[in-house]
Amino acid sequence: MTTTSRPGRPRRWLAVACTLVLATGAGVLVRPPAALAYVTINGAGSTWSQNAVDSWRRNVAQFGMTVNYAGTGSSDGRNQFRSGTVDWAASDIPYGIKDGNNLDLPPTQAHPFAYMPVTAGGTTFMYNLKIGNQRVTNLRLSGTTIARIFTGGITMWNDAAIKEDNPGLRSRLPAIRIVPVVRSEGSGSTAQLTQWMVGTQRSIWNAYCAAARRNPCTQTSVYPIVPGRGMVAQAGDLGVAGYVAQPQANGAIGYVQYSYAIQAGFPVVKMLNNGGYYTEPTAGHVAVSLLKARINQNKNDPNVYLTQDLSQVYTNTDPRTYPLSGYSYMILPVSLNAPMTTAKGETLADFGKYALCQGQTQVNALGYSALPINLVQAGFDQLRKIPGAKVGNIVIRSCNNPTFSTDGTNTLAKTDPKPPDCDKKGPTQCATGTAGAKNQETPVNNGTGGPGGGGPGGGNTGGPSTNPSGTPDPGSNPIAQQGACDPDTQDCGQAGGNTGDPNVFGQPVSAEAGLGGGFRIVLMVLAGVLLLALGLGPPLIAQAGARRRQRRSDDFTMPGGPA
Amino acid sequence: MTRRGSIRRRVAAGVAALVAATALAVVDPLGPDRQAEAAIDPISGFGGTDSAVTVKWSDGITRSDNQTIATPRQKSGADAFYEDLRARYKDLTVTVSQTEGLTHQGVQVAWTGGAPTDVSFLSGNYLQIMQCYGDAPTGPDPEGCQWGGFGVSSLPEGPGGNKLQDERRGTKCPGFGNGCDPAEPTGPDHDNPSDASQYYVPFIPVDTGEKIYLDDISEGGDPTKPTLGTYFQSQSTNEVPVAATSTDGTGQVSFEVQTGREATGLGCGDRDTEGGGAPRGCWLVIVPRGQLSPDASSQNRQGVSESPLSASNWAQRLQVHLDFLPTSNICPQDTVQRPVIGTELVANMMTSWQPALCQNGGAVYSFTHTADATNAVQLASNLPGSAGLAFTTKPIAFADQGPPLVYAPVAVTGITFAFRIDVRKGSETQQVQRIGVGPELVAKALTQSYRGDLPGGASSGNDFVQPEWMKAVRLTIVDDPRWKALNPEVATLSNAVITLAPMTTADQSAVNQAVWGWIQSEPGTRSWLGGTADAGGMVVNPNYQALKLGDPPPGSSYPRADPTCTHITSGNPAPPADACFTSVDYVPYALNLEDAAVHVQRGNTHGTAGWDPNGLSPEGNAGWWAKPAPRALGQRFSWAITAASVSARYGLPTANLCSSDGAGCVAPSAASLTAAVAAAKADSAGLLRVDPAAPGAGGYPLTQIVYAAVRTNQDPAALRDTAALLDYAAGAGQTSGVEVGQLPPGYLPLPADLRAKTRATAQTLREIAAAGPSPSPSPSGGQTGGGDSDANGGAGVPNGGASPVPASPSAVPSGGTVSQPPAGLAAGSTPDDALGIIRWVLVAALVAGAGGSLGGVLLRHLPPALNRLLRRTRRAN
Structure with missing residues (x-):
């Protein structure tokens, strides 16, 4: 027993030694990068994006970047960029949307600019509704019902249209007033909502617009208020979410970025899509939805290049679609007009790259969705236009975003599960909560003998797949096949979902495929050589030592003889 | 025996030298080496230094x-x-x-x-x-x-x-x-x-x-x-x-x-x-x-x-x-980042640690401060980029079983009431550096029970109607006898035209819950929240009484529960007839703890309280709601509930916490946080928590102990990176100071016993990592070799030979013989761990490692052996 362990000991020591050398060597050889010529850059704008931007700002400090940002609203961000008081802006909408007397002219001459997609997510309807003392967390609404609520057409929570959307709550919806909460100042959230209304609920919107004496009746970033329709206006996403969350605000519903509902611990409306399902804007659902976003590719017109056309997102028939998905922009300077310098340009381009790459991996935790790779690549094209940008660094290869799979598609969208059956338009309704109230179920009476209590069922925990790549392999993995959806055909297989492979861990893709292979071989060979040396070395050495000593003992007789 | 021993001695000496080198590398010999100044209070950040x-x-x-x-x-x-x-x-x-x-x-x-x-x-x-x-x-x-x-x-x-x-x-x-x-x-x-x-x-x-x-x-x-x-x-x-x-x-x-x-x-x-x-x-x-x-x-x-x-x-x-330090080191950008999430309480600490953690080949971490509820979602998620570590002050609750977790203490800090207050003396002013508050005062200020905290209640010129329930009317907190007793020097306030309520966040959080816990620690305050009038006849706003804020468990948010919506009828143009401003407009929320402190620093914690006929509406029409300008010098009264690290960062003084009768005032300081930690009790999950009702003698009741909750069924690379973070948290990261890598003001260096727990957790994670790449660790041992080959260094330091490293129940014993390729080494060589040029550095290191570690031995012994081999070959020929 003991003899078998003895020879192992020196070898283990050597293994330790080698590893330590390896670790130490790596430590000594990998010098921290020389400090780059980063300078402070200042931005302002969107509150919709603020939670993400603030997180990125904090994290790029470790790279030596100082990025200031004031979440003063998209309109203010565009104004400040136009007047040159900030280096960059964040805005949910492009320049040029006319609100009442305000013209929002793009600063094409004084501050030439480019739009870069930066945060994707859903504009959600956070609500405060109780049945008795029970908070409702599973409310579902169709687009038309939402449009009628936000134009004063539906005023009571027990309206027949709401009952129809919520069969499980039908008999218990309370007879209390709906208080629609809108943004008081110019905001991108309002622009996103009204663009959707213009695109999908035009007659309802036109009638409301006319009542508000708005002409023309277009997308707007300032929500028109018609007196007497019970609307409440609040400043900022925080104001809307804060208002809706109050105990006395039972009956209120307001539109906010998803992350604000999560922070407030409140549910959001599951919205009916054209695939016949009610969904909430999870990261996966937004990613699926945005596969249908069309991007203006007219590179010759910076006023529209890379602006979004979401009309096909609104009407996407994939059952996982969240219709009010969209993305927000960074407005980037593409000239050296004051206050820009090349040093600022370099910093801004690297900050922008961080936001598009590693930054996207953080946003899911905040309630956004990572941008699909096509938008990231398009964003890279914009970053390269910034004077001072280190263009060579701006490549997907060094992006280190684990949501980009090897084939250039969005892993989130590929692995996103289909909604459970109880979210399908029909007589049953899920009991599970949404957004910040995920863990609070709402009892449902799914009257027609359907599975009471609903819930997403047990089918969505995913199989113990051994596929390590993160991309479901339809050929060999029936479980993955069942849960995965084809974004083009909207074929999501059978009922039940798949939250993905539990074995999947963020595996960033390197475009240097050859390098990876070669590298692995080199390492394997080296490790093999080392192991061989470790395994064979000590016995050989021992043997050699013994031989040598024996030889010596031949010459000089030792007392006691050779061992 | 002897020759084996001599080899072992020589190797051991080499290993010792290497360990020393590694240790040096960990403390970053490149970085500036300066002891933190003892005279600076590590919690408030105030105090002088030798170079004053x-x-x-x-x-x-x-x-x-x-x-x-x-x-x-x-x-x-x-x-x-x-x-x-x-x-x-x-x-x-x-x-x-x-x-x-x-x-x-x-x-x-x-x-x-x-x-x-x-x-x-x-x-x-x-x-x-x-x-x-x-x-x-x-x-x-x-x-x-x-x-x-x-x-x-x-x-x-x-x-x-x-x-x-x-x-x-x-x-x-x-x-x-x-x-x-x-x-x-x-x-x-x-x-x-x-x-x-x-x-x-x-x-x-x-x-x-x-x-x-x-x-x-x-x-x-x-x-x-x-x-x-x-x-x-x-x-x-x-x-x-x-x-x-x-x-x-x-x-x-x-x-x-x-x-x-x-x-x-x-x-x-x-x-x-x-x-x-x-x-x-x-x-x-x-x-x-x-x-x-x-x-x-x-x-x-x-x-x-x-x-x-x-x-x-x-x-x-x-x-x-x-005189400045050299520009500090920064991290490489083009690497995979290890995401960690959690409470904002650790944000400033992580910002300081991040550039130090990545030195010497360490991982680059990203920290995202998230809503507490997100911790469970992220830790249970298998989506790419999900975090495997969440910072929290309480056990993570999962809807279902949830992943296996271990907890390690990483920070001791406090929740503070940061303020900017000055008082008028004739036409001059005196800046206030010290105030005290007690649970009853804070409860009153958080429940819109003072008239001035109701929308429009502080000023005239609007349609504010004093509610019936307000029996003993006090305009502001400063008019409260409890306040006057604690803060005689801030007994009057001129021009109180806006709310004096503290600024708070809008979220649901354990931080907020701790504050309500402190408020509930006094039976008298609990019964006041339940509707009992105070000695002067002042009662709680009934809209808050209905919320039962005095009953356990403590609430986790700060409501603005008063439904008053106040109209303004003056001005030309006047506001639309049905427009009014609400409690949320009037006492607005802050985005987060830092945002709250920034508002205090600017002396502006209030929202809409008026109408400006000359303002421009968002549509470009005349007349818009007005936020009163920040209160002028000599009239400033702003306070917020924030974190000690944030108030220190912005140089804001913080309130002493007293009992409502004015006894036992405690300032957040190194001494008071230390006392509170010593009195902390473990909860059912083993996490220490300071009971605000019993914070120990001289203990600060709002002392918070932050834990890292780590999911153990992660891939080995993630576990090793997490272990490295915990090692840093238990070691170099606990030196107070403002330099990169140090523990910034607002945090108490972890007591030794907590550090030992953190180190042990790190060791456990490394052992799980060494046990194999399987995300669901098998409790049975023996499938692979030990944790000796850990690429992060430090962990694999042998403790004298064959005695096995103490293993946690879930980890594989690491003392087995190396009978097959060491799992750790293999895992450490996959491209997942290091990308870009670092890979090739690794190759170089492997070569160097082979040369360096074996070289000494081989140089002594191999040439004769080779000769012998050659001789034998010749003989065979």
């Missing part, structure tokens, strides 16, 4: 040694101007809390012997403070100062809407009665190119020679000309336009020292290539302002009218040389 410097105005202007005088105090400008200054400032003594080894940080600038500021008009008698570059030992030039960053559009306003003086320009003499500086222009380069009647002290960015005469683009027209905004602007500048002196002649500001990273135009701390590569020093410049302009004309109650940079004002400055 005191200068006296009457002595003159000091040289860069901060001791000898470069220029004795002498006359400038008109006689009366100088005599006025001398009368006011002959006793002025300014102390800067730290002047050496600076980085991007706050320093305390405190003074005595100043002329009390008249806050009714702000017509002088205050200090202006700025940072300047200048390599001459005699001091900087005014052209090298970061001043004027507020531009024309965002210039702060004083009382009566007067713009405070924050400009680089002024009027040439004769000044047409509004003041001028007879010494300006000092030369043709001080002529304002765009206004012949003005001088302009241009800004010359360091190492450029370029002279900038434009504040911002709006006045220029030519967009290609650089402006001050190119180098600094209102968001980024650290200039202090008005540092007011209290009635007693003292004053204090927390000044944000900026390095070249924050202030490019100054380049402080950047490598000075001409100066031999040492970090470039800079200056703190203080210009005292009197009642007269340099031409002896009166300031005429319109704020000071000449720039502090004009020659006569500049000549009366004080200056202190600032």
Whole structure:
């Protein structure tokens, strides 16, 4: 027993030694990068994006970047960029949307600019509704019902249209007033909502617009208020979410970025899509939805290049679609007009790259969705236009975003599960909560003998797949096949979902495929050589030592003889 | 035996040397090595250092040694101007809390012997403070100062809407009665190119020679000309336009020292290539302002009218040389980042640690502060990029079973009530440095129970109707006998026209829950929240009584539960008839703990409380809701519930926590947090928590112990990176200080027993990692070799041979023989761990490792063995 362990000991020591050398060597050889010529850059704008931007700002400090940002609203961000008081802006909408007397002219001459997609997510309807003392967390609404609520057409929570959307709550919806909460100042959230209304609920919107004496009746970033329709206006996403969350605000519903509902611990409306399902804007659902976003590719017109056309997102028939998905922009300077310098340009381009790459991996935790790779690549094209940008660094290869799979598609969208059956338009309704109230179920009476209590069922925990790549392999993995959806055909297989492979861990893709292979071989060979040396070395050495000593003992007789 | 032993001894010696090298690498020999100053309180960040410097105005202007005088105090400008200054400032003594080894940080600038500021008009008698570059030992030039960053559009306003003086320009003499500086222009380069009647002290960015005469683009027209905004602007500048002196002649500001990273135009701390590569020093410049302009004309109650940079004002400055640390190390960008999430309480700590953690091949971490509820979602998620570590003050609750977790303590900090309060003494003001609050007062302030906390309740001119339930009417918290007893020096407040409620966040969080827990720690306060009137007959707002905030469990948010919506009927145009402002408009929420503190620092924690007929609506029409301006100097009363690290970062004083009867007041300090941690009790999950009702003798009741909750079924690389973070948290990360990698102010260094727990958890994670790449660790051992081959170093240090490393129940025993390729080594070699050039460095290291570790042995022994082999081969032939 003991003899078998003895020879192992020196070898283990050597293994330790080698590893330590390896670790130490790596430590000594990998010098921290020389400090780059980063300078402070200042931005302002969107509150919709603020939670993400603030997180990125904090994290790029470790790279030596100082990025200031004031979440003063998209309109203010565009104004400040136009007047040159900030280096960059964040805005949910492009320049040029006319609100009442305000013209929002793009600063094409004084501050030439480019739009870069930066945060994707859903504009959600956070609500405060109780049945008795029970908070409702599973409310579902169709687009038309939402449009009628936000134009004063539906005023009571027990309206027949709401009952129809919520069969499980039908008999218990309370007879209390709906208080629609809108943004008081110019905001991108309002622009996103009204663009959707213009695109999908035009007659309802036109009638409301006319009542508000708005002409023309277009997308707007300032929500028109018609007196007497019970609307409440609040400043900022925080104001809307804060208002809706109050105990006395039972009956209120307001539109906010998803992350604000999560922070407030409140549910959001599951919205009916054209695939016949009610969904909430999870990261996966937004990613699926945005596969249908069309991007203006007219590179010759910076006023529209890379602006979004979401009309096909609104009407996407994939059952996982969240219709009010969209993305927000960074407005980037593409000239050296004051206050820009090349040093600022370099910093801004690297900050922008961080936001598009590693930054996207953080946003899911905040309630956004990572941008699909096509938008990231398009964003890279914009970053390269910034004077001072280190263009060579701006490549997907060094992006280190684990949501980009090897084939250039969005892993989130590929692995996103289909909604459970109880979210399908029909007589049953899920009991599970949404957004910040995920863990609070709402009892449902799914009257027609359907599975009471609903819930997403047990089918969505995913199989113990051994596929390590993160991309479901339809050929060999029936479980993955069942849960995965084809974004083009909207074929999501059978009922039940798949939250993905539990074995999947963020595996960033390197475009240097050859390098990876070669590298692995080199390492394997080296490790093999080392192991061989470790395994064979000590016995050989021992043997050699013994031989040598024996030889010596031949010459000089030792007392006691050779061992 | 002997020969084996000799080899072992030699290898052991080598290993020891390597361990030493590794240890050195971990403490970062490249970084600056400076002990934290003991006199700085690690929680408040206040206090002096060994390099504190005191200068006296009457002595003159000091040289860069901060001791000898470069220029004795002498006359400038008109006689009366100088005599006025001398009368006011002959006793002025300014102390800067730290002047050496600076980085991007706050320093305390405190003074005595100043002329009390008249806050009714702000017509002088205050200090202006700025940072300047200048390599001459005699001091900087005014052209090298970061001043004027507020531009024309965002210039702060004083009382009566007067713009405070924050400009680089002024009027040439004769000044047409509004003041001028007879010494300006000092030369043709001080002529304002765009206004012949003005001088302009241009800004010359360091190492450029370029002279900038434009504040911002709006006045220029030519967009290609650089402006001050190119180098600094209102968001980024650290200039202090008005540092007011209290009635007693003292004053204090927390000044944000900026390095070249924050202030490019100054380049402080950047490598000075001409100066031999040492970090470039800079200056703190203080210009005292009197009642007269340099031409002896009166300031005429319109704020000071000449720039502090004009020659006569500049000549009366004080200056202190600032010595910087070399620019700190940064992290490589193009690597995979290890995401961690959790409570904002650790945000400043992580920001400080991140650039240190990545040194010497360490992982790069991203920290995202998230809603508490997100912790469970992320830890249970298998989506790419999900975090495997969440910082939390309470056990993570999963809806279902959830993943296996381990907890390790990483930080001790506190929740603070940060404030900015000053009181009026005639036309002068006194800045308050100390207040006390108790549970009952805070409960009252958080429940809109004072009249002034109801929308519009503080001011007249609106349709506010006092509610029936308000029996004993108190306008503000200051009118409460409990407040007066605790804070006799803040007994009255002039012009209370807006809410005095503390600013809070809108989220649901464990931090908020801790505050409610403290409020509930007093039975009397609990019954007050339940509807019992206080001694003076004041009752809780019934809208809050209905929420049962006095009943356990403590709430986790701060409601604005009063439904009052107040109309304004005056003004032309008046607001729309059905428009009104609500509790959320009037007592707005902060985005997060830091946002709350920033509002306090600006003296503005209130929201909409009025109507401005001259305002412009978002649609471009006349008339819009108005937020009252920040409360003026001498009337400031802002406070917020925030974290100790945040209040320290912004140099804000924090309230002592007392019992409601005024006994046992405790300030957040190293001593009081230590006492509280000692009294902390473990909850059902084994996490220590301070019971606010029993925080120990002298313990701070809102002491928070933050844990890292780590999911154990992660891939080995993630576990090793997490272990490295925990090792840092248990070691180098616990040295208090403001440098990169240190524990920033606001955090108490972890007590030794907590550190031991954290180290043990790190070890457990490494053992799980070594057990194999399987995400669901098997409890049975023996499938692979031990944890010896850990690539992060440190973990695999053998403890003397064959004795197995103590293994946790879930980990694989690591003492087995190496009978197959070490799993750790193999895992450490996959491309997942390191990308880009680091891979090839790894290859180089492997080669070097082979040479280095075996070389010594082989050199001694292999040649004869080879000879023997060769001989044998020859013989065979």
